[in-house]
Amino acid sequence: xxxxxxxxxxxxxxxxxxxxxxAPRSQRARxxxxxxxxxxxxxxxxxxxxxxxxxxKEGVKHSVFATPALMKVGQGGDVSVLYGDxxxxxxxxxxxxxxxxx
Amino acid sequence: MDPEQTKLQKRRTGIPGLxxxxxxxxxxxxxxxxxxxxxxxxxxxxxxxxANAIERGESAVFVTFEESTAQVKRDAxxxxxxxxxxxxxxxxxxxxxxxPDAQVAGEFxxxxxxxxxxxxxxxxxxxxxxxxxxxxxxxxxxxxxAAVEQVRRISDHxxxxxxxxxxxxxxxxxxxxxxxxxxxEFLLSATLILSAEVCDHQLKRFLRIAKFRGSxxxxxxLPMIMxxxxxxxxxxxxLPGADATASTERVSTGIPKLDKLLxxxxxxxxxxxxxxxxxxxxxxxxxxxxxAACRRGERTLYVSFDELAGPYVRNLASxxxxxxxxxxxxxxxxxxxxxxxxxxxxxxxALRRLxxxxxxxxxxxxxxxxxxxxxASEEACMVTEHLMxxxxxxxxxxxxxxxxGLQDPEGEATRGQVSTIADSWMVLDYNVRAGERNRSLSIxxxxxxxxxxxxxxxLLSDAGIDxxxxxxxxxxxxxxxxxxxMENEAALKERRQxxxxxxxxxxxxxxxxxxxxxxxxxxxxxxxEEEELADAESLAQVYRSKIRERRDPECEIPSVHKGTDExxxx
Numbered sequence: 001x002x003x004x005x006x007x008x009x010x011x012x013x014x015x016x017x018x019x020x021x022x023a024p025r026s027q028r029a030r031x032x033x034x035x036x037x038x039x040x041x042x043x044x045x046x047x048x049x050x051x052x053x054x055x056x057k058e059g060v061k062h063s064v065f066a067t068p069a070l071m072k073v074g075q076g077g078d079v080s081v082l083y084g085d086x087x088x089x090x091x092x093x094x095x096x097x098x099x100x101x102x
Numbered sequence: 103m104d105p106e107q108t109k110l111q112k113r114r115t116g117i118p119g120l121x122x123x124x125x126x127x128x129x130x131x132x133x134x135x136x137x138x139x140x141x142x143x144x145x146x147x148x149x150x151x152x153a154n155a156i157e158r159g160e161s162a163v164f165v166t167f168e169e170s171t172a173q174v175k176r177d178a179x180x181x182x183x184x185x186x187x188x189x190x191x192x193x194x195x196x197x198x199x200x201x202p203d204a205q206v207a208g209e210f211x212x213x214x215x216x217x218x219x220x221x222x223x224x225x226x227x228x229x230x231x232x233x234x235x236x237x238x239x240x241x242x243x244x245x246x247x248a249a250v251e252q253v254r255r256i257s258d259h260x261x262x263x264x265x266x267x268x269x270x271x272x273x274x275x276x277x278x279x280x281x282x283x284x285x286x287e288f289l290l291s292a293t294l295i296l297s298a299e300v301c302d303h304q305l306k307r308f309l310r311i312a313k314f315r316g317s318x319x320x321x322x323x324l325p326m327i328m329x330x331x332x333x334x335x336x337x338x339x340x341l342p343g344a345d346a347t348a349s350t351e352r353v354s355t356g357i358p359k360l361d362k363l364l365x366x367x368x369x370x371x372x373x374x375x376x377x378x379x380x381x382x383x384x385x386x387x388x389x390x391x392x393x394a395a396c397r398r399g400e401r402t403l404y405v406s407f408d409e410l411a412g413p414y415v416r417n418l419a420s421x422x423x424x425x426x427x428x429x430x431x432x433x434x435x436x437x438x439x440x441x442x443x444x445x446x447x448x449x450x451x452a453l454r455r456l457x458x459x460x461x462x463x464x465x466x467x468x469x470x471x472x473x474x475x476x477x478a479s480e481e482a483c484m485v486t487e488h489l490m491x492x493x494x495x496x497x498x499x500x501x502x503x504x505x506x507g508l509q510d511p512e513g514e515a516t517r518g519q520v521s522t523i524a525d526s527w528m529v530l531d532y533n534v535r536a537g538e539r540n541r542s543l544s545i546x547x548x549x550x551x552x553x554x555x556x557x558x559x560x561l562l563s564d565a566g567i568d569x570x571x572x573x574x575x576x577x578x579x580x581x582x583x584x585x586x587x588m589e590n591e592a593a594l595k596e597r598r599q600x601x602x603x604x605x606x607x608x609x610x611x612x613x614x615x616x617x618x619x620x621x622x623x624x625x626x627x628x629x630x631e632e633e634e635l636a637d638a639e640s641l642a643q644v645y646r647s648k649i650r651e652r653r654d655p656e657c658e659i660p661s662v663h664k665g666t667d668e669x670x671x672x
Contacts (some may be wrong), residue, residue, distance in 0.1 A: 028208070059217070063201065065239070078203065080205075084210045088206075089207075091207035
């Protein structure tokens with residue numbers, strides 16, 4: 001699995017961004033996430049994007065059905081999810097706060 | 103545009119009552135909203151509709167937003183149709199619960215969900231979809247507008263793809279819709295509201311069709327029950343077509359004299375209500391009817407409230423009614439129900455299922471007034487009305503007994519509305535006179551029959567029930583010992599009259615005899631007189647001819663008289 005491969009390879013939290021094609025909220029989420037990663041100085045992290053319109057089975061696998069949604073898989077395999085277009089920057093920053101110290 | 107094409111298409115839910123009140127099911131190719139408090143039966147409704155779809159060979163997708171998949175399966179397992187659902191490969195269960203501790207940073211879409219479900223749907227026209235507890239996901243929407251918009255999105259998607267979908271959401275308190283989904287009940291073309299309320303310490307369930315665009319439907323709150331077979335609407339299942347040709351056949355009540363009073367018995371397929379105070383022999387009368395029905399070889403269902411079969415049958419045997427033999431032969435089924443144990447609605451449903459299963463030709467409910475004791479008895483009227491309608495349509499000849507208050511022998515029967523619906527109505531009562539309590543029977547009504555309006559005395563012996571004519575005394579009727587005395591007096595009077603008549607006859611005969619003797623005497627006298635007259639006549643003639651001879655000697659004298667005549671005259 002790509003997720004697992006990445007997490008072992010880079011030994012860092014993996015970000016999965018669930019989107020549905022070019023839906024406005026999905027577009028906004030991409031932009032908001034990229035901006036935030038840059039802001040916190042982690043633009044080296046490439047979020048793995050999953051388009052549920054193309055790969056609906058991924059939604060069942062990860063149990064994510066609302067898009068956009070940002071999933072963070074910690075090093076211990078713990079999963080947390082942030083729903084929405086990530087327009088609330090405070091929430092997003094807080095969600096990504098543990099990336100700062102990596 | 104062809105109106106047939108734009109006309110609302112419906113898809114059967116497979117729940118007879120629901121399909122009946124909606125005129126064929128829920129909108130096909132559209133979303134239907136199901137709202138209700140916790141434990142109102144939303145999930146069960148969804149599961150049951152899916153199970154029915156699976157049984158018809160269709161497919162089903164169940165998306166749960168609130169309960170775990172294990173919990174959903176456990177929900178289904180309480181019901182008789184669990185096997186056909188859980189064992190099928192044509193149903194999919196998708197766990198779409200939001201992640202625990204999920205946070206929200208902005209508005210989100212539901213396209214992903216629709217895409218995931220779309221991947222599971224092969225042929226929309228053959229699939230039922232349930233989104234159970236959609237509010238659990240949508241509550242994460244930061245604004246109500248966005249949440250409502252998602253519901254609209256689901257609705258549009260269903261129309262576009264031809265999905266037939268059930269969308270359930272939880273309401274709380276007195277609210278009609280989930281707090282953050284105000285207004286969604288107007289979005290979709292059909293909305294069902296499920297409710298449950300505690301009444302008389304028992305949970306009562308209802309379903310109401312709040313909206314059904316483009317379709318006629320029943321708008322009442324429909325009493326709903328949930329038993330082993332799942333959700334059912336006892337009062338709204340389609341009724342068998344009424345038999346247009348009313349039977350003119352008479353069936354015996356089991357008491358010959360009563361049959362005579364009823365112009366030959368009760369009509370087949372009609373209903374007879376027997377009301378009366380305690381101990382007026384209502385049950386015995388009903389049992390006579392059942393016994394007679396079984397003797398004719400008819401299947402008879404005997405429903406007793408609050409009485410067990412054993413003692414009941416034994417007590418009846420003591421008055422000469424044998425129910426044991428037909429019970430053993432399988433012709434009579436005795437069912438004992440406990441009035442207090444269930445709601446009226448559930449009793450009705452139990453009866454309905456018994457009628458389906460046993461298909462009796464005759465039915466006895468003893469006493470139907472027990473339904474008034476059952477909880478939620480404000481529905482008792484409705485229940486009895488439905489029951490009467492049902493048995494009439496099925497052509498079941500029915501005898502109902504109704505217990506009435508001590509002071510008011512006709513009271514409760516009318517409270518339950520039975521007396522107005524029943525085709526025939528008899529009231530049993532006591533008459534207390536001269537230290538005696540005698541049972542009486544009177545026929546209050548009997549539709550389509552000439553019937554006696556005379557009150558009769560009801561006699562109960564070890565040979566069963568018999569009727570005796572009663573005597574009028576002034577403006578009252580006479581029964582019991584007084585009747586016997588009256589009967590004796592009448593017999594005496596009759597005997598006296600007979601004797602008098604005989605005497606008079608003898609007297610007349612004697613006088614006739616005398617007259618006859620007199621006639622014969624007079625006749626003899628007359629005859630004698632006539633003979634004497636004839637003799638005198640002939641003497642006179644002889645004398646005249648002798649005179650003529652003397653006056654004319656030349657005339658030859660007859661030789662025979664010559665000698666004597668000469669001697670006499672010389």
